[in-house]
Amino acid sequence: MLDVYQKLEKIVLKQFISNDLYVRHAYSRNVDVALQGVPDIVIRPRDAKEISEILKIANTENIAVIPRGAGICEFGGSKPIGDNGIVLDLKRMNNILSLDEENLIVTVEAGISWAKLNEYLCHYGLYTGCMGPGSGMSASIGGGISHHSVGGGGCAKYGACTNQLVSLEVVLPTGDIIETGSQANRYSKQPFNRFGNGPDLAGLFCGDNGIFGVKTKVSLQIFPRPEFAAYKTFQLPRKEREVSAKIMSEVRRKGIDVYDLMYIMDLLVRVGTQEGYMPMWEHLKKKRGVIFYTVEANSEVELNEKVKQLDEIMLNNKTELLGAEISDGNIAKWHYVEQGHWQFYHNLWGMYPSMQALTAECFAPIHRYPSILNDIDQWDMEHAEDMQKISEITKIRPIAGSGPILLIDGNNVEITCGFTSFWAFYNGKVHKTIEETNIKLWKSLLERVTKQGVQWYMMGDFMSRLMVDINAYSEEYYNLMKPIKEIIDPKMILSRGKFNFWGDGKRV
Numbered sequence: 001m002l003d004v005y006q007k008l009e010k011i012v013l014k015q016f017i018s019n020d021l022y023v024r025h026a027y028s029r030n031v032d033v034a035l036q037g038v039p040d041i042v043i044r045p046r047d048a049k050e051i052s053e054i055l056k057i058a059n060t061e062n063i064a065v066i067p068r069g070a071g072i073c074e075f076g077g078s079k080p081i082g083d084n085g086i087v088l089d090l091k092r093m094n095n096i097l098s099l100d101e102e103n104l105i106v107t108v109e110a111g112i113s114w115a116k117l118n119e120y121l122c123h124y125g126l127y128t129g130c131m132g133p134g135s136g137m138s139a140s141i142g143g144g145i146s147h148h149s150v151g152g153g154g155c156a157k158y159g160a161c162t163n164q165l166v167s168l169e170v171v172l173p174t175g176d177i178i179e180t181g182s183q184a185n186r187y188s189k190q191p192f193n194r195f196g197n198g199p200d201l202a203g204l205f206c207g208d209n210g211i212f213g214v215k216t217k218v219s220l221q222i223f224p225r226p227e228f229a230a231y232k233t234f235q236l237p238r239k240e241r242e243v244s245a246k247i248m249s250e251v252r253r254k255g256i257d258v259y260d261l262m263y264i265m266d267l268l269v270r271v272g273t274q275e276g277y278m279p280m281w282e283h284l285k286k287k288r289g290v291i292f293y294t295v296e297a298n299s300e301v302e303l304n305e306k307v308k309q310l311d312e313i314m315l316n317n318k319t320e321l322l323g324a325e326i327s328d329g330n331i332a333k334w335h336y337v338e339q340g341h342w343q344f345y346h347n348l349w350g351m352y353p354s355m356q357a358l359t360a361e362c363f364a365p366i367h368r369y370p371s372i373l374n375d376i377d378q379w380d381m382e383h384a385e386d387m388q389k390i391s392e393i394t395k396i397r398p399i400a401g402s403g404p405i406l407l408i409d410g411n412n413v414e415i416t417c418g419f420t421s422f423w424a425f426y427n428g429k430v431h432k433t434i435e436e437t438n439i440k441l442w443k444s445l446l447e448r449v450t451k452q453g454v455q456w457y458m459m460g461d462f463m464s465r466l467m468v469d470i471n472a473y474s475e476e477y478y479n480l481m482k483p484i485k486e487i488i489d490p491k492m493i494l495s496r497g498k499f500n501f502w503g504d505g506k507r508v
């Protein structure tokens, strides 16, 4: 491995490559603490050309390469599968390359965060529409495109961030560099459209979880931020799952272009206030679930009309309006005005010390989510024995459930669901028992949710292989996906092991 290191060292400056143990361990995990893979080398390239050279060496030496944006995938997507390989950290590539104000298109390096890009755009009265994922303060644009990320604001109006994609520059696993969309024509003066010049090859890299190429340059549509906005929060009546789904359907059927519409369930309201991370709801007598909307408009008249229609739907469904200020419980105001859209989920991850959220994120049609949530409750009861095993050690019973439900594009919602457990870091002896039980339960729950017919949009190490293990792909679909990978990446260099394209990924 030393001679590989020496070859790579010639590509980047000394300070941008490391094989120190502590650096390798720092890059061995993502947000979940359950999955670990320690790389041999961590490297931070400056541009597509350097990445191309790195990948050529990796092909010659037959070493896996794992692209990493901010590394905040929830289930091991941007760390190696098994202890090996080169982690390609893209965070140095964080520049804005051009702003085409006339055609409303921005071009950036793929390692830039959603927050940095939007901070820049706001000086021009512009924004990305879909503000990326809830982790957008640090999550990269390249990570977002690789996941079809959605959830960090604006998702009911604009949908997933890949909807705004215009063109990509991608370094293929063999080291060749391509551009997609309008840029496939070498005579094009600037990126302006995704579709055309043949099939939509950008689509191949959207949601690919880093298996088909390294995104280095991304052009996105951008939008003028409307001058007027309203934001209101309502408490739901009983049967909140069904009522909230009904409200979302009615909003869609009436064609009201809400910016965000989110249902936050009673459990989160209760635990959130108990633990002090949602002080805005402490005064609520009944700790029921809430639903909020944010809506934008170009004039006061337009805004008032939209608000009138939305309020009518809310009140016809027997919700109760909370006060206008954040301290009155109006989380919608915090979400839209105070950048809460990028902070909201962080609290959920930090509810208790040593809490382990073993989650996954999926899309489902609006009308399906109440029954999916009911089935997760049912799964929880069926697994009481294993839950008991964990709570005997940690003294806290794990829970299965879902984070907030968010309206996205079409008649769909985003569901973050999973299993929240606790790790006894303080007691090394029981660590193995907890780890094994947690992983067994995590797999079992995600298999159950998969069989509800949901669509996982970020797959990581965990979901990409689980889908294959439980036979969720049709044979025909998998048999098309695999040869595409083999043609683009004959040595399975990039993100080796995902989707079980290379056995269990631990073959070295």
Ligand SMILES: Cc1cc2nc3c(=O)[nH]c(=O)nc-3n(C[C@H](O)[C@H](O)[C@H](O)COP(=O)(O)OP(=O)(O)OC[C@H]3O[C@@H](n4cnc5c(N)ncnc54)[C@H](O)[C@@H]3O)c2cc1C
Pocket (backbone or CB within 6 Å): 030, 031, 066, 067, 068, 069, 070, 071, 072, 073, 074, 077, 078, 090, 110, 111, 132, 133, 134, 135, 138, 139, 140, 141, 142, 143, 144, 145, 146, 147, 148, 149, 150, 151, 152, 209, 210, 211, 213, 214, 215, 216, 345, 346, 349, 361, 458, 460, 495
């Ligand atoms: C608190 C919190 C909130 C979150 N909220 C959301 C949410 O609302 N919606 C959502 O979608 N996700 C959410 N996530 C999950 C995750 O942070 C996002 O999906 C995010 O887009 C990942 O970006 P990243 O830069 O961290 O990517 P990484 O974790 O670094 O990488 C993700 C995947 O993309 C690949 N990849 C990264 N960059 C490139 C590149 N340039 N070229 C090729 N492949 C690449 C990696 O190999 C990996 O497979 C959340 C996570 C946390 C911890």
